[in-house]
Amino acid sequence: MTTQPDAERVARVALTWLFEPGNRVVWELVRQVGAVEALGVLLGKGLPDGRLRATVAARLAAGDPRRFAETALRRGGRLGARLVVPSDPEWPARVDDLATLELDTGGRIDQDTRPPLCFWVRGDPPLGETLARSVAIVGARAASSYGVHVAGDMAHSLAERGWTVVSGGAFGVDAAAHRGAIVAGGRTVAVLACGVERPYPVGNTAMFGQVLEQGLIVSEWPLGAEPLRHRFLVRNRVIAAATAGTVVVEAAARSGATQTMGRVLALNRPAMVVPGPVTSAMSVGCHAILRANPYAHVVTSADDVLEDVGPIGEYLQETPRGADRERDGLDEESSLVIEALPARGASTPEEIAAATGLGVRAVLRRLSFLELAGLVVRRGEGVELAGIAGRTKPFTPGKAP
C-alpha cells in the first residue's frame, strides 16, 4: 500500500465515524475537495460555529478520528474485512446515483441520502461485479408463512438465473430471501446498518456464515458500529441504490418499506411489490404502496421481476456503448430529440422543438417515452440526458404507460 490510498481510506473511515453516512454536507465537501482535505477542514479551527462543529466537538471528546480509523483498518485486515472506496475497481458505481436524488420538501426523501463514502466488505467476490446484476428483496421482520414462502421462492429463482439477491439480513422476509439464494447456490449480499464484524441480528448468525460462503456482508459503518434504529433507514437507501430494482414482500402499515420504495422510485428504478391477501395485516403496507404510487408495480414471480428490471446482462453494460445500443431501437422523432439534447445541462421542450423542427406537442410525447425508457430525466421545467458526470446511467425501464 502506498501512503496516498492509506490517507484516503483513513480519511473516509474517520468521516463515517464523525458523521453518519449519507450526510449531505459532508458528502458535498468530499466531492469538492476530496476526503483527506474534507477531514482536515472539519477537524480544523476554521470551522464556523454550528451543528457541524458541535457534532465534531462531541465526537472528538470520544477519541481521535484518524487514530480510530487506523485502528479500524488494521482490525478489519485481521478479521478479513476490506474497505472499498470510490477509486477502487470494485466500487459499485450505481450507488452514486444517490447524488441525483432531489430533496423532497414533502419530507419523503430526507437529508441523509447522499452516496456512501466507503464500504466495509466481508466475502470474496468483488463488490461492484456482485451488485451489477442484482435485485433487492426486502420486507417485514414479522413475515407470515406466505411472505417467507414467496420471498424464498423468488430469491431462489433469481439466484438460479444468475442474479444476486440483496437484502438487509433481518428476520422474516430478508432472511428468507438470503436463504433462497443460498439454497439455489447463487450469490447474495447482506447490507447491514452496523459493523460487518458482528452482523445483526445475532439470531441469524448461522445464516450470515452461509452468506459469506456465497456472497458478501457489507456496511457503510465502521467496525464496532451499533445497529441503531435510525441507521436502518439510512442503510435502506443503499439497498435501493445498489440494485437494479427492489421488491417488497409483505410490509405492515407505515413500515420502512414505504420510505425505501419512495427512494427506489426517486432513483427511477423499478419499484416492485408482491401483493397478498387483503385480509392479511402483513400485506397492508404493500397494498398502500401500490395505491399511493402509480409507478410501483405488482410482481408475482421472478419472471415478473426480470421483466421489470430488463433483460439479463443489461445492467452489466454501464458504458456509453450500452446506451448507444438502447438508442439504436428508437424511432426517428425520438432520435432527433435525443440528439438535440446537450451532453450536459437541461433543455426546455420549446428549445428542443426549435432545434429539431418538431412541434412542441410531438416533442412532449417523445419526451414522455424517453423518460420512461430512462434515457432522459426531468430537471425543473426542462429535461436532460440521463447520466451523472458523464457516466451513462443504465437503462431502467419503468412501468409501461
Add this chain to the structure above:
Amino acid sequence: MTTQPDAERVARVALTWLFEPGNRVVWELVRQVGAVEALGVLLGKGLPDGRLRATVAARLAAGDPRRFAETALRRGGRLGARLVVPSDPEWPARVDDLATLELDTGGRIDQDTRPPLCFWVRGDPPLGETLARSVAIVGARAASSYGVHVAGDMAHSLAERGWTVVSGGAFGVDAAAHRGAIVAGGRTVAVLACGVERPYPVGNTAMFGQVLEQGLIVSEWPLGAEPLRHRFLVRNRVIAAATAGTVVVEAAARSGATQTMGRVLALNRPAMVVPGPVTSAMSVGCHAILRANPYAHVVTSADDVLEDVGPIGEYLQETPRGADRERDGLDEESSLVIEALPARGASTPEEIAAATGLGVRAVLRRLSFLELAGLVVRRGEGVELAGIAGRTKPFTPGKAP
C-alpha cells in the same frame, strides 16, 4: 299507454330480437332515424345485400319481429317485467357513455359495444336512480373462500353506505357480492345475459328472489333469450358502463375480467382490482390486469373503493348544475381552457392555446388535469367537453397521476 311509446317499445324489442344488443350499425341507425324507422329500414326491401340483410332474412324465417315484440311486451306485463327505453325517466343515462368508446384496432374494444336500445327490468326501484350511485363487483365463478369472503364483505360495506352493488348473478364472486348487499339490507342489481323471466344460473334461483325484494334484475335481451356464451361479454359492457366503477375480485388467467376492465378503463371509470396471494390461481388474472394497466388500481376495502369512485352523492348530480359546481373549483388556467371549448365538437390544443392566450404546454398540462377530472374527453387529436348530446357526464375521477 299512447300509441307512440308502444310503437317505439315494439320497435326496440324487435330490433334486439333481430340483432344482438350492442350492434354498432343498428345503434347508429337508431340514433339517426329513431327506432321505429330503423326497424322499417331493416325490414324493408331497400336493404342492400350483405351481412345485415342475411341476418334479417335468417331471423324472419323464425318469425315476425313486430309480432314477437308485441307478444313479449304483453308477457312481460303479466310477469312483472317492464321495458325501459331511453325516453323513460328511469333510463340510466350513464350507459350511453358506451357511445364514446373508440374502436380499438388492437381488438380490445370490439365492435359490439354500443349502448343498449332498451332494458327489461324486474323489481320495484327506478332503474336510473338505483344505478346512479352504484359500484360493480365481479369476478370468478370458481372463486376461492378468500374471494367469496372479500366480495361479500366489500358489498356489505358498500350497501350499508347506500351504494348499489351491481353484478352478473353468476356463481362465486357475483353471488357473494349480491348476497353481501342483501344481508346489509341494501340495494343490488343483477345484470343478466338472458331473459329476465328465468335468471341464469338456475342454482341461484333463491338468491335472485332476494335480489328482487331489494333491487332489480335487468337484461337487454328479450324474454326467452338464452344465456349464450358470447352474450356474457356483450353484457359485461353494461356492467362497466352502468356503474361508477368496477371492482374485480379474483379472476383466473385470461378471464373475461380482463376484457371488462379494458372497457372500464376506456370509459374513464375507476378500474379497481382486489389483489390476492400470488400463490393462488384465482388471483392470477387480477395481478395480470394490474401489471398490464397502469390505471387499474389496487383496492383492499370498501373505503378504498369509495376513495376511488369519489365522495358519496357525487353521482347523484347528473345535471349541468353539478358540472358547474365541479368547474367552480378549477384554477384560472383550467377555467380558461374549459371556457374556450365549444359546446359541441372538438378543439386541438393549438386552437385552445390561440383562444386562451396560454402556451400550448400550459394547455396540455391543464387538459390532462381536466381529462382526469372527467370534464373533457379526447377525440382523435383534439378534446371536447365531456357529455353526450348536451347531457353532462358525471364526474368520474380516475387514478391520481
